[in-house]
Amino acid sequence: MGAGDVVLMGPPGSGKGTQARLLVRSGWVHLATGDLFREHVRRGTPLGELAARHMSKGEYVPDDVTVEMVRERVASLAPDDRVVFDGFPRTLPQAEALDGLLAAYGRRVAHAVVIDVPHDELVRRLTLRGEGRPDDAPDVIRRRLDVYEDQTRPVVGHYERAGALARIEGIGGVEDIARRVAGAIA
Numbered sequence: 589m590g591a592g593d594v595v596l597m598g599p600p601g602s603g604k605g606t607q608a609r610l611l612v613r614s615g616w617v618h619l620a621t622g623d624l625f626r627e628h629v630r631r632g633t634p635l636g637e638l639a640a641r642h643m644s645k646g647e648y649v650p651d652d653v654t655v656e657m658v659r660e661r662v663a664s665l666a667p668d669d670r671v672v673f674d675g676f677p678r679t680l681p682q683a684e685a686l687d688g689l690l691a692a693y694g695r696r697v698a699h700a701v702v703i704d705v706p707h708d709e710l711v712r713r714l715t716l717r718g719e720g721r722p723d724d725a726p727d728v729i730r731r732r733l734d735v736y737e738d739q740t741r742p743v744v745g746h747y748e749r750a751g752a753l754a755r756i757e758g759i760g761g762v763e764d765i766a767r768r769v770a771g772a773i774a
C-alpha cells in the first residue's frame with residue numbers, strides 16, 4: 589500500500605481549494621468534486637443539469653451520483669498517484685463509500701485535515717468572493733454554511749475514529765497555512 593491519500597476538509601471559504609491547488613505543485617493529484625461538477629455544468633451534460641439544480645440552492649448533489657463520479661476518477665489513477673480530495677467526502681455515506689472504493693484499489697485515506705476558520709470570517713471571505721461564483725450570493729452562502737454544519741461535521745468524527753484526523757488553524761497567510769497542511773500530512 590502506498591503512503592496514502594489526503595482528504596482536505598473545512599467549511600466553504602476555509603481555503604481548502606487554495607491549499608489543495610498548492611499541493612498539486614508538489615506532485616499531488618487534485619480531485620475536487622465541486623470543480624468536476626462545474627465542468628459538467630459548463631459542458632451541459634445531464635449530470636451537469638442535475639448538479640446545477642442543487643448547487644444553485646447551496647445544497648449537496650445526491651450521494652449516489654457524487655460517489656459514482658468519484659469512482660470513475662479513482663479508477664483512472666495510477667497506483668503511485670497521491671490524491672488530495674477537496675470537497676469530498678461531504679456526508680457520512682460518502683466517507684464510507686470512499687473507504688470502500690479506495691480499499692478496492694489498495695488505497696486509503698492516511699490523513700484528513702480540517703481547516704478551522706471562525707464563522708464570521710467565512711461569511712466575510714465568501715461575500716468578497718461573491719462576484720466570481722453564482723453560489724456565493726448571500727442567501728446561498730448562509731445555506732451552504734448551514735448544510736456544512738448539518739451534513740459535513742459528522743465526517744470529522746468518522747476520521748477521528750479512524751485515527752486519521754488533524755486540525756489546523758485556517759487564519760493567516762496562504763504560505764503559513766500551507767506549512768501547517770504540510771506538517772499535518774508529513
Ligand code: AMP
Pocket residue numbers: 600621622623625642643644646647648649650654674675676677678679682723732
Ligand atoms: P465546492 O466547490 O466544493 O464548494 O462545491 C460547490 C458545490 O458543488 C457544493 O455547494 C455542492 O452543491 C456541490 N458539491 C461539491 N462537492 C460535493 C459533494 N462531495 N457532495 C455533494 N455535493 C457536492
